[in-house]
Amino acid sequence: MASDNGTNFVGAEKELRIAFQQCMADIKLRSFFADSNIEWRFNPPAAPHMGGYWETGVKRVKYHLKRVLGEVPLSYEEFNTLLTEIEACVNSRPLCDNSEAAGDLEVLTPGHFIVGEPLKSIPEPEGQGFRGNLRQRWQAISAMRQHFWRRWRDEYLVSLQRRTKWFRSSRNIEEGDVVAVFNEPNPPTKWTIARVIKCHHGTDGRVRVVTLKTPHGELVRPIVKLCLLPTRGDLFHEETNNLS
Template identity: 90%
Template sequence: MSSDNGTNFVGAEKELRIAFQRCMADAKLRSFFADSNIEWRFNPPSAPHMGGYWETGVKRIKYHLKRVLGATLLSYEEFNTLLTEVEACVNSRPLCDNSAAANDLEVLTPGHFIIGEPLKSIPEPEGQGFCGNLRQRWQTISAMRRHFWRRWRDEYLVSLQRRTKWFRSSRNIEEGDVVAVCNEPTPPTKWTLARVTKCHPGADGRVRVVTLKTPQGELVRPIVKLCLLPTKGDIFHEEV
């Protein structure tokens, strides 16, 4: 585990270490911890910038959460509920393809590392947009979650569409690639994923239109409406 050097994290590490020492009396738990080889690493004090990727994620969540909440006052239980649902939205984002099967659109998400499977939410009817004067508190929380989801999802999808074509060429989309489809209205934690089944290159050999296979059927979309998820080959190339 890696984290910054905040007092809450340092205190939690000390409490867990004390609990760990108590658990060492149990042979089964001692074997579990020995096999897991869990280590908690802290950044140097006063160096939050060394958090890199996760600090950037926290910054973006705070950015949208402040604008969603505005001047609204929430109780502890309401705020805890909202943060839990925001966490589910963020940890449901697709990272890369998880299967090579043409009919399988399962992707790897942060939820797989947390609970071992994708994060799911109970479907809810789409209500009116949050306007700050909703009478029911649960409707208020649901509206805030939908507001956060739309803002954060659109920003995340845009981050996958790097405008590198103006500086250097990127590889063509190929058959079998898994993509996220933009501008598709979806409820929180739900992503419109599709697999490329056919490419339609132009006269210059560059692919700008593709045929997609989704759970609802086939679609034809331009690549500007698609966000290509990293493949195992891309990840290996970046590491090299």
């Protein structure tokens, strides 16, 4: 486990260490912990920037949460509910394909590492923003979640669409690649994932348009509306390049 040097994390590590030492009297537990090789590593004090990607995630949540909440006062229970739903939104993001089967569109998400499966939520009607009666607390919180979801989803997909200067050519999208479709009106935690089944090349030989297979049928989209997810081959080549 890795974390920053927050007092809550340091206190939790201390409590777990005491409990661990008490458990070492049991031979079965001792062998379990020895085989698990569990270790808690802290960043240096006053160095949250060394958290890398997880601190980037915290920054994104704080950035959008401040703009979603504004001056709306929430009770502890309401704020806890909103943060839990935001956590589900953030941890539902697609990371890479989870299967090479042509008909399987399930992708790997952070939720798989937390609960062992994709995070799910019940679709709700689109909210009317923050102008309603604040006594209807649930509708207000639901509107906040949907507002956060739209802002954060678009930012995440844009980060997958980064285009650097063409000093070297990148590979064409190929049949069998898994993509996330940009600008689709999905409810929270729902992503439009599709597999490329046909490529349409331009006059220069580059793929400009593709035909996609989704759980609800086929779509034709330009590649500018697609976010290519890493495949196992891409991850293997990237790790090979890093080692070399």
